[in-house]
Amino acid sequence: MSVKPTVQLENVTKIIGKKTIINNISFDIYPGEVFGFLGPNGAGKTTTIRMLVGLIKPTSGKIHICCFDVRKQFVQAMQRLGSIVENPELYKYLSGRENLQMFARMLPDVDEERIQEVIDLVDLTARIDDQVRTYSLGMRQRLGIAQALLGRPDVLILDEPTNGLDPMGIKDLRLFIRKLVDETGLSVLVSSHILSEIELLADRVAIMTHGKIVKVGSVSDLVGALSAGVDWRVSDSFRALAILQESPHVQAAELYDDHTVHTLMDESKTSILNEALMKAGIEVWTIERKVQTLEDLFISLTGGDHIV
Amino acid sequence: MSNPNMVGLIRNEVMKIASKKRLAVVGVILVILVSMFTYAQYREIQEKIEKQGTLDWRVELQQEIVDRQNRLASSGIQDEFRQFLEFDLKQKQYYLDNDINPNYPGAPTFIRIFLSQGVTLVLPLFIIIIMADIVSGEYNDGTIKTLLSRPVKRWRILMAKWLTVLLYTSMVMAATVIVCYGISGIVLGYDGWTAPILTGFQASASGEFATEYIHTLPMWKYLLMSAGLAWVVTAVVGTISLMISVLVKNTATGIGAMMAVLIAGTLLSSIGSSWTSSKYLVNLNFDLINYLEGQAPPIEGMSLPFSLTVLGVWTAGCLAVAFWNFTQKDMY
Ligand SMILES: Nc1ncnc2c1ncn2[C@@H]1O[C@H](COP(=O)(O)OP(=O)(O)OP(=O)(O)O)[C@@H](O)[C@H]1O
Ligand SMILES: [Mg+2]
Secondary structure: OOOOOOEEEEEEEEEEOOEEEEEEEEEEEOOOOEEEEEOOOOOOHHHHHHHHOOOOOOOEEEEEEOOEEOOOOHHHHHHOEEEEOOOOOOOOOOEHHHHHHHHHOOOOOOOHHHHHHHHHHOOOHHHOOOEHHHOOHHHHHHHHHHHHHOOOOOEEEEEOOOOOOOHHHHHHHHHHHHHHHHHHOOEEEEEEOOHHHHHHHOOEEEEEEOOEEEEEEEHHHHHHOOOEEEEEEEOOHHHHHHHHHHOOOEEEEEEEEOOEEEEEEOHHHHHHHHHHHHHOOOOEEEEEEOOOOHHHHHHHHOOOOOOO | OOOOOHHHHHHHHHHHHHOOOHHHHHHHHHHHHHHHHHHHHHHHHHHHHHHHOOOOHHHHHHHHHHHHHHHHHOOOOOHHHHHHHHHHHHHHHHHHHOOOOOOOOOHHHHHHHHHHHHOOOHHHHHHHHHHOOOOHHHHHHOHHHHHHOOOOOHHHHHHHHHHHHHHHHHHHHHHHHHHHHHHHHHHHOOOOOOOEEEEOOEEOOOOOEEOOOOEEEEHHHHHHHHHHHHHHHHHHHHHHHHHHHHHOOOHHHHHHHHHHHHHHHHHHHHHOOOOHHHHHOHHHOOOOHHHHHOOOOOOOOOOHHHHHHHHHHHHHHHHHHHHHHHHHOOOO
């Protein structure tokens, strides 16, 4: 491949005290790509991002942003990167515009025109001269993104950007990021612990748990490889359980109550199983696809057959 | 290379401090303090006029000399205090013999006294209030993460913060002089810039009064020297606060630590001289104006060059610790 990755992590490990927080992780991100970084609370997403932006030193391993080493060529690497780590932390006692002017002074070649450009981009024009302490969380997120985009970065890093946003806000953010990537061809790294969010937003995903990356792949591959959780509401769950357990299409089945059976199964075979139950004289009341949780994904990735 | 430049970084720091309420608080404290002192002075003058009928400084000085003599004659005073009184007595006598008023009435004299009294506590307090959260505030607000992931090396960010400390030190000094002059002048009058004042009194090694270095200075020159020395002390205190601000994430704890340093200094220097190696402590060397006035130093062997050296060494040490810590540590 001739395209150079914009973010490269090679065998990065971080040990704090005696605890290994990040355990030998590697991945690359390419231009024009939205890369999802998925993992439950405490997986080590934020710690990885802190290393990417130079806030903490990796214990071992190398990190490059656009081929610049984050430790040895910090200034060059950071000129190509914009980020929000955890929350958009801005000076609350200054106005939005003053915040941007201040960060502009820390970047090469950002003038008032560019500042106005990013303000328009995130649609904050109406409130930009108010103090940041009067902003709603969604507005702070947008100001944070404006700050991150100020220096026309090649890489944008957003740590849980949908935190505290309403469904409308999440959708807007998604469209915004897509548009940005299509128009400018930058790389975006988005972390989250919500699968559905990443599913819609990202092109590729790395799944992290306990400081290790368990899988990297395209979203469709990951989701396709999964068995779905399906709940059956029936007249007689004991007899239904026996029939479902026998079927080769069902990986696991569990009795929940007198009328409910939870299964983990190949979704495309639902009608075959439905027919089998009806033939046995069992009434099928409802068939429900359970919302895929991250938990399920981890369980299937780590080979566990336990069903929630 | 011009952008991001140091001037821009300093502008950022100045802007952060200027938009907090602390600066206004310091301004208000300064005005209140100076007004109170001015009123106290005014009452004192009124009282003297009532008692003596006139306001003759020679009479007043003579009375003070007699008072010192009486106290010296009484039994049971400590050796150290006796030395202090003798020295003071001889200084006053010298002023009287040379027909120079040590407290020429007017705003410049007020400034002189305010600087001399304020150098060990009030001025350092101001810089502490303004500067205590210059780094720890960024930890508390979480803005340190945004600040340190910009394409600017960490040492340059801290350098900008230190230069801002020096800038605000100068502003505190300027504000103090201006406010003192403006307010006290209402009561005391605005002249006296050229009144002569004596400096260069020295205690010889044996603690005796020596006259060979005594010379007169015009008030404005003397004030310039006082303000310069006060600037040095305030800047040193500001630098120590900067270090504590880097090391201690909690601003209130930082202010507490700095106050302890200041108060311990005043206490130790008044307790006396038995612990001679305490002269190497930074907080025992804050009273630089003392050397100008020619009072006996708190501990034998201390002199202006000695104190400046001690302050210099401590400042360099604090800067080294602050820079090393700030550039090396992981930011969570
Ligand atoms: N300063 C620290 N000292 C010790 N352990 C830490 C420190 N910071 C983080 N950790 C630990 O590192 C692990 C990963 O934390 P991290 O914040 O990277 O998780 P995360 O994936 O971002 O989780 P979340 O979704 O909750 O934000 C956690 O177990 C946490 O307790
Ligand atoms: Mg996190």
